[in-house]
């Protein structure tokens with residue numbers, strides 16, 4: 001594994017992007033930063049600007065309005081970058097599957113590296129998912 | 142020889158110590174919030190990772206200035222760190238190197254302003270203009286506070302300031318204590334830490350001037366800030382505590398002084414909310430300048 005990727009996996013800075021979620025997943029993401037879970041132990045930081053990010057956390061069902069923004073933002077992440085779909089909405093559109101407003105799921109729009117199901121997923125589940133992602137990327141190369 | 146000083150002391154030693162300082166800062170912050178905090182090597186890994194990422198240049202930005210700004214900033218820090226190290230351990234320095242130090246310490250802020258305005262982003266411009274106001278606010282009290290050791294030592298050379306504290310440090314006198322308090326608060330603003338992180342303000346202007354930087358540019362800016370986090374307390378130790386003394390029991394004192402200053406800065410940053418830019422300007426031009434003037438007058442009287 002190259003040094004570049006190794007360093008990336010040791011300090012993944014996450015950017016959090018909501019594509020029309022009900023806000024519950026977003027709150028659970030913020031829970032990961034609290035003293036009980038403290039993801040800074042693994043070097044993860046929540047960054048405010050997309051240009052600083054390494055991992056894109058996407059929540060929500062990708063409605064028509066937000067898809068355009070999602071594409072623009074995905075193009076602005078400095079590569080290499082990873083995408084995590086958080087929640088059933090982002091994974092498969094969940095209860096909005098038949099909605100007129102959510103034509104395609106997230107993984108038909110941008111490549112997704114890991115799915116974390118749940119409505120909303122627990123913070124433990126998110127941390128477990130990200131650990132799996134790190135193992136997958138670290139092991140495959 | 143100059144090259145060795147620049148590379149080994151100005152860059153390498155300062156960068157390593159600066160990154161360690163930033164780890165102390167993050168760890169103490171985490172402990173204050175009952176968290177565990179990042180592992181020891183985290184700041185190094187962050188820099189390596191950022192160096193490996195893609196550089197994105199925003200459409201319509203002025204490309205040359207955007208790319209050169211971090212380099213200007215880090216060369217300023219390297220120059221000032223070299224000056225301090227050389228004065229500390231090797232030679233006599235030259236007449237008026239105190240003035241040069243004060244000048245060079247303003248360059249990192251200037252580079253952030255340049256980078257912010259060059260990136261053609263409204264939030265970055267806002268951050269840069271706030272940084273500019275903050276520079277105007279804290280420079281006056283900072284220079285006044287740094288003037289106190291000059292008056293006490295009757296010389297404008299850093300090496301003389303260090304030598305004249307062999308008998309007793311300036312922080313032991315009344316004027317020295319007042320000046321030290323002002324200087325620490327100015328350092329807080331120079332490092333753009335809470336409560337004076339107005340130019341960066343993650344929650345309102347998402348990173349301010351650095352918003353458009355990615356990859357190596359951001360890495361250099363971060364490294365510059367971390368190096369500054371070592372250089373500024375080092376400058377204060379030279380001015381008020383007689384420099385780094387590495388003989389016998391004094392090593393312990395030096396480490397205590399350094400960690401003490403860093404810990405004070407970190408605790409201030411963790412226990413205060415962010416102020417507005419007008420409040421910051423009023424704070425520095427009002428009470429801080431007054432205290433600094435009092436300290437200067439006391440120093441002239443020999444107290």
Ligand code: SF4
Nearest residue numbers: 021022087088089119
């Ligand atoms: S997965 Fe559930 S909690 Fe998350 S955004 Fe969708 S509806 Fe809300």
